[in-house]
Amino acid sequence: MHEMSVALAVIDQxxxxxxxxxxxxxxxxxxxxxxxxxxxVPDSLxxxxxxxxxxxxxxxxxxxxxxxxxxxxxxxxxxEWAVGMPPSLTCPECQGADVELISGRELxxxxxxxxxxxxxxxxxxxxxxxxx
Amino acid sequence: MCRVVDLQQAVLAKNDATAHLLRTHLHTxxxxxVNLLSSPGSGKTAxxxxxxxxxxERSVAVAALSADLATENDATRLARSGVPxxxxxxxxxxxxxxxxxxxxxxxxxxxxxRLLFVENVGNLVCPASYDLxxxxxxxxxxxxxxxxxxxxxxxxxxxxxxxxxxxxDIAEAVEFDERAFRAxxxxxxxxxxxxxxxxxxxxxxxxxxxxxxxxxEGAPLHTPVMARRADAGHTHAHSGAAxxGHTHAHxxxxxxxxxxxxxxxxxxxxxxxxxS
Numbered sequence: 001m002h003e004m005s006v007a008l009a010v011i012d013q014x015x016x017x018x019x020x021x022x023x024x025x026x027x028x029x030x031x032x033x034x035x036x037x038x039x040x041v042p043d044s045l046x047x048x049x050x051x052x053x054x055x056x057x058x059x060x061x062x063x064x065x066x067x068x069x070x071x072x073x074x075x076x077x078x079x080e081w082a083v084g085m086p087p088s089l090t091c092p093e094c095q096g097a098d099v100e101l102i103s104g105r106e107l108x109x110x111x112x113x114x115x116x117x118x119x120x121x122x123x124x125x126x127x128x129x130x131x132x
Numbered sequence: 133m134c135r136v137v138d139l140q141q142a143v144l145a146k147n148d149a150t151a152h153l154l155r156t157h158l159h160t161x162x163x164x165x166v167n168l169l170s171s172p173g174s175g176k177t178a179x180x181x182x183x184x185x186x187x188x189e190r191s192v193a194v195a196a197l198s199a200d201l202a203t204e205n206d207a208t209r210l211a212r213s214g215v216p217x218x219x220x221x222x223x224x225x226x227x228x229x230x231x232x233x234x235x236x237x238x239x240x241x242x243x244x245x246r247l248l249f250v251e252n253v254g255n256l257v258c259p260a261s262y263d264l265x266x267x268x269x270x271x272x273x274x275x276x277x278x279x280x281x282x283x284x285x286x287x288x289x290x291x292x293x294x295x296x297x298x299x300x301d302i303a304e305a306v307e308f309d310e311r312a313f314r315a316x317x318x319x320x321x322x323x324x325x326x327x328x329x330x331x332x333x334x335x336x337x338x339x340x341x342x343x344x345x346x347x348x349e350g351a352p353l354h355t356p357v358m359a360r361r362a363d364a365g366h367t368h369a370h371s372g373a374a375x376x377g378h379t380h381a382h383x384x385x386x387x388x389x390x391x392x393x394x395x396x397x398x399x400x401x402x403x404x405x406x407x408s
Contacts, residue, residue: 097322
């Protein structure tokens, strides 16, 4: 059960990012992309995240996990397939083993929704995907 | 004002960067790390006892670090081989992380160590996600565990450079279906070598040492499909991330002002070590 370690790493990264932005007062949500082969259980992670957020800037923040299906591509025959769970990583077309995983091991923070009080933030180098 | 900020950071980037630094550092001093993963009771310690003895006979400078939630029993067993051994108690943590390993090696690992065997916490889930700076990752399964173990723990078996089957002396009694086991390994990790061993009978003893020495000498390693990543979301077994990993291991930890705008996942910054 390493979800607590993962939750703490997420909080740490969000706090660091927030510390570099003026006047972030609260974090409302964090969106994670979790591959089906990442070895992380979203429910367990959500439980740990809620606990670990207590007393931090992220207290009360929602963790949104976005599952990413595993997909692979055969290098010689270019066939692509959904690997499934448990995964089949030998090419179903040519039975070859020269295969590349296209997706499925992601464990990434995609974006964060937070409250800040600085309306000039858009002029800073911080990329802002959208306002909400 | 409520804003959505695009962070795009790999959650385990800090561990990956630390692992890369450790691998580079150990390589420079001539040490190669072997990371052993299995369920509790699969026979990691018994297998390792045989390999450490064999290494001593062959005058190969080896050391072993054993991680457990509690007790020094494994280290006591391994120390009988006469090689340097260290027990790490994780106090309940289910896996080792690269920074923890680095901390334990500091001031302990003898300078001339050629191979360092790390016996990870008995667990096939969590340790699979953490690169420890190893060159060779070995996953063990005993014949009593069922032929479908590789399917139940695909990330662990899928990232192995070598799979070892233990306790084959009782394979017949437990009706171990070797062909089914091999097919299941092949499904999650096509092309990986499977070695059959029995510590009790001495079957396969020395095989791990041979593979580890070959890896230390730079022999080409099996590359698991799961480690061949089209995306760079997680840098484990991703040598291409080498240089950026090195740089960010420092800047990220210090929280330098560039946590944003990381479109290349391999460059993602992950501050401060995760712990639980």
